[in-house]
Amino acid sequence: MTLAKLQRGRKYVINGVNASDPVVQRLMVLGLVEGAEVELASSAIGGDPIEFRMFGNAISLRREQAEHFAVSLTSEGE
Amino acid sequence: MSKLAVTRVAADQIPVRRHPSQNIAVVGNPNSGKSTLFNRLTGMRQKTGNYPGVTVEKHAGVTRVGDQVIGLIDLPGMFALSSHSLEERIASDVVLGRIDGMDKPAGILAVVDTTHLYQGLYLVQQLIEIGLPIMVALTMTDAAEAGGIRVDTEALRRRLGGIGVYPVVATTGQGIDVLKHALATLAESPPPTMPKLWVELDAASEALARDLPATVPRIEIERALIDRDSELAAEVERSLGPDGHERMEEWRTRLFGSEPPLANEARRRYGWVREVMDEVQVRAPVIATLSSRVTRFLNQPLPGTIGLFVVMAIVFQAVFAWATPVMDLIDASASALGSAVAAALPAGAFASFISDGVIAGVGSVIIFLPQILILFLFIILLEDSGYLARAAYLMDRTMRSVGLSGQSIIPMISSFACAVPGIMATRVIPNRRDRIATILAAPFMTCSARLPVYALMIAAFVPSTRVGFMNLQGLVLFGLYMLGIIGGLGTALLLRKTALSGPKPSFALMLPEFRLPNLQTVFMQLAGRAMIFLKRAGTIVFVVAVVVWALAYYPRSDELAATRADRQAVIDMTTTGDAAEAALRQLDNESAAAQLEQSYLGRAGKLIEPAFAPLGWDWKVSAAVIAGFPAREVVVAVLGTVYAVGDEADEATLAARLKGATRADGSKVFTVPMVIGLLIFYALCLQCAATIAVIRRETNSWRWPAFAWIYMTTLGYLGALTAYQLG
Numbered sequence: 014m015t016l017a018k019l020q021r022g023r024k025y026v027i028n029g030v031n032a033s034d035p036v037v038q039r040l041m042v043l044g045l046v047e048g049a050e051v052e053l054a055s056s057a058i059g060g061d062p063i064e065f066r067m068f069g070n071a072i073s074l075r076r077e078q079a080e081h082f083a084v085s086l087t088s089e090g091e
Numbered sequence: 092m093s094k095l096a097v098t099r100v101a102a103d104q105i106p107v108r109r110h111p112s113q114n115i116a117v118v119g120n121p122n123s124g125k126s127t128l129f130n131r132l133t134g135m136r137q138k139t140g141n142y143p144g145v146t147v148e149k150h151a152g153v154t155r156v157g158d159q160v161i162g163l164i165d166l167p168g169m170f171a172l173s174s175h176s177l178e179e180r181i182a183s184d185v186v187l188g189r190i191d192g193m194d195k196p197a198g199i200l201a202v203v204d205t206t207h208l209y210q211g212l213y214l215v216q217q218l219i220e221i222g223l224p225i226m227v228a229l230t231m232t233d234a235a236e237a238g239g240i241r242v243d244t245e246a247l248r249r250r251l252g253g254i255g256v257y258p259v260v261a262t263t264g265q266g267i268d269v270l271k272h273a274l275a276t277l278a279e280s281p282p283p284t285m286p287k288l289w290v291e292l293d294a295a296s297e298a299l300a301r302d303l304p305a306t307v308p309r310i311e312i313e314r315a316l317i318d319r320d321s322e323l324a325a326e327v328e329r330s331l332g333p334d335g336h337e338r339m340e341e342w343r344t345r346l347f348g349s350e351p352p353l354a355n356e357a358r359r360r361y362g363w364v365r366e367v368m369d370e371v372q373v374r375a376p377v378i379a380t381l382s383s384r385v386t387r388f389l390n391q392p393l394p395g396t397i398g399l400f401v402v403m404a405i406v407f408q409a410v411f412a413w414a415t416p417v418m419d420l421i422d423a424s425a426s427a428l429g430s431a432v433a434a435a436l437p438a439g440a441f442a443s444f445i446s447d448g449v450i451a452g453v454g455s456v457i458i459f460l461p462q463i464l465i466l467f468l469f470i471i472l473l474e475d476s477g478y479l480a481r482a483a484y485l486m487d488r489t490m491r492s493v494g495l496s497g498q499s500i501i502p503m504i505s506s507f508a509c510a511v512p513g514i515m516a517t518r519v520i521p522n523r524r525d526r527i528a529t530i531l532a533a534p535f536m537t538c539s540a541r542l543p544v545y546a547l548m549i550a551a552f553v554p555s556t557r558v559g560f561m562n563l564q565g566l567v568l569f570g571l572y573m574l575g576i577i578g579g580l581g582t583a584l585l586l587r588k589t590a591l592s593g594p595k596p597s598f599a600l601m602l603p604e605f606r607l608p609n610l611q612t613v614f615m616q617l618a619g620r621a622m623i624f625l626k627r628a629g630t631i632v633f634v635v636a637v638v639v640w641a642l643a644y645y646p647r648s649d650e651l652a653a654t655r656a657d658r659q660a661v662i663d664m665t666t667t668g669d670a671a672e673a674a675l676r677q678l679d680n681e682s683a684a685a686q687l688e689q690s691y692l693g694r695a696g697k698l699i700e701p702a703f704a705p706l707g708w709d710w711k712v713s714a715a716v717i718a719g720f721p722a723r724e725v726v727v728a729v730l731g732t733v734y735a736v737g738d739e740a741d742e743a744t745l746a747a748r749l750k751g752a753t754r755a756d757g758s759k760v761f762t763v764p765m766v767i768g769l770l771i772f773y774a775l776c777l778q779c780a781a782t783i784a785v786i787r788r789e790t791n792s793w794r795w796p797a798f799a800w801i802y803m804t805t806l807g808y809l810g811a812l813t814a815y816q817l818g
């Protein structure tokens with residue numbers, strides 16, 4: 014499961030990043046790394062780009078990059 | 092005792108530290124409340140300029156604590172020490188002391204938004220490792236508490252190796268006095284002692300430092316190891332000798348394995364950040380704020396997009412409708428002043444220079460100010476409230492279809508008022524290729540200087556009939572706007588496919604929370620940007636106006652002047668009252684037209700006429716277009732003079748004259764295909780010296796402005812040619 018497939022209203026945690034793409038590296042500098050808790054906040058018309066909340070920050074990225082982040086539901090995510 | 096002696100005594104008592112010898116750098120994430128805090132600390136005592144060699148704005152100011160004066164530099168917002176965007180690189184270079192002509196700061200005031208501790212602490216950790224005296228201001232503690240976050244500052248201070256941590260609310264001033272007193276002693280305080288988080292990196296830089304000149308600080312070696320593609324890395328590799336790159340790569344492999352160094356750094360540091368957050372952050376009950384509810388509503392795709400169009404419509408309405416009365420007033424005052432001066436001075440070159448050169452020149456600069464100020468005001472309000480980032484996010488998909496990203500949308504929208512601030516707004520675009528493509532697309536947008544010619548031509552030659560529910564005149568104007576948009580986006584697409592091809596532009600953007608803009612910050616920014624616009628564009632537009640005046644005025648023909656004097660004598664003798672006045676005005680206009688015909692400008696028009704003949708232009712139109720190349724807004728005035736209705740003629744008079752204009756063989760000059768061609772030419776051409784200058788500045792080369800000028804002129808010519816030949 015990747016960051017591109019989140020459902021609204023659930024909490025996820027990033028558990029793997031494919032960091033070869035420089036844009037993904039930038040997103041990691043912005044805080045999208047393993048252990049970061051994320052929630053889907055919104056998407057633009059057409060479903061792309063998407064916006065996530067992460068420790069009180071809102072960050073937006075394209076689906077294409079979101080595919081590089083593996084996530085799982087947190088224990089409290091249900 | 093004389094007064095002089097008293098002043099001397101007073102001067103002696105001025106404290107020695109009158110001027111700050113060393114500055115404190117104010118560093119923080121974008122939207123961390125950094126600028127609001129900076130403004131709070133410095134008040135009006137600040138200066139806006141540029142960093143040497145680049146177009147990043149530099150804000151410096153001073154704050155007083157007792158009789159001590161402390162210099163502060165407000166750095167561009169940054170998420171990390173990095174070379175990611177121009178602004179982030181400049182901010183990094185300042186704190187590392189790598190800017191030519193600027194001392195390394197004496198200390199760092201790190202600004203951390205309490206609601207965004209996660210990213211804030213990441214930067215703080217990097218800053219601490221620089222080794223300069225450092226302290227932390229925790230901003231927005233009020234918003235954090237409302238949002239359910241309280242921070243244990245004592246625990247945070249311990250985790251940061253004992254450096255000062257000061258909670259403040261910059262908007263109300265709470266905590267500012269304590270912060271200021273701490274700032275007063277910051278430069279003398281010892282460097283931070285937080286244990287190195289990254290022992291292996293420390294060892295690597297120590298080993299490499301032995302082979303490097305002592306002038307290269309350890310922190311720079313460490314950044315060079317991590318930020319592999321930066322200029323800093325290239326510099327360190329060069330200083331290491333011919334095998335520098337290999338040696339650094341060797342160390343990188345040893346430190347990071349196959350993992351990209353930046354990714355390794357992010358994982359490591361954020362691991363530490365999460366640990367610190369768990370320890371210092373105390374959850375408090377959440378209050379649903381208005382802003383979070385607004386955010387939630389506008390986060391839905393459809394309301395968000397509709398909201399964006401409403402906001403853009405309001406900005407357009409403001410820029411065009413609200414500014415018009417003020418612009419008309421400026422226009423009228425400038426002409427009235429010009430006429431008054433012309434009447435008061437003895438007729439001749441000097442009077443004409445003052446009224447048609449200087450006053451008209453200053454007028455043509457300040458006439459744009461109302462629009463520019465309103466545009467800047469809205470952009471700053473949108474920026475400060477956090478909405479601009481959201482606009483970029485919502486428009487990303489559309490912009491992607493032409494090979495750009497959402498971040499190009501703001502420069503494009505600004506360019507509808509004026510391309511100069513639009514091009515300056517491209518600085519936020521991190522990728523150079525995206526940025527240049529946006530810069531070259533911006534001048535196509537229909538700026539306000541194009542409107543007078545559009546209005547004149549449309550009113551004169553497009554019948555005001557209804558087409559469906561729209562007026563044909565409105566439809567043509569709309570078509571010209573669309574032509575600009577299509578031209579700009581098409582150019583961006585073309586460039587991204589050819590000269591500027593490269594990886595698809597990325598889009599990774601922090602979306603700040605909605606927030607009421609701080610009035611002081613808005614005002615300071617507005618004043619700063621207006622000054623930069625006046626300096627940058629104003630001087631050029633003024634010089635151009637004077638040069639165009641000279642070309643249209645010189646050389647004077649004595650023969651024509653003698654003829655005019657004779658005719659005036661005849662009128663004086665034969666007519667009186669209103670009839671005399673009308674006759675004199677007509678004589679003035681005809682004489683001005685005759686003088687223009689043999690002026691340098693008139694001769695240039697005739698010289699170039701064959702080149703423009705395939706577009707259906709005679710020498711008069713050609714001369715007006717040539718005059719418009721350095722500044723398109725003068726075209727209407729030149730047309731007024733050349734068609735002998737005076738340069739201040741109202742639109743209807745000039746339109747009637749244009750309609751009646753014929754060639755030697757009696758055929759009409761202004762036919763519908765010719766007018767459409769002229770409008771297309773005008774829509775597509777780069778007739779603006781200020782824009783050319785700003786492209787040169789922002790791209791740091793003459794190549795791009797030269798390309799833009801040739802490309803747009805060719806496009807305009809071909810467009811006009813097609814329209815005329817097909818028509």
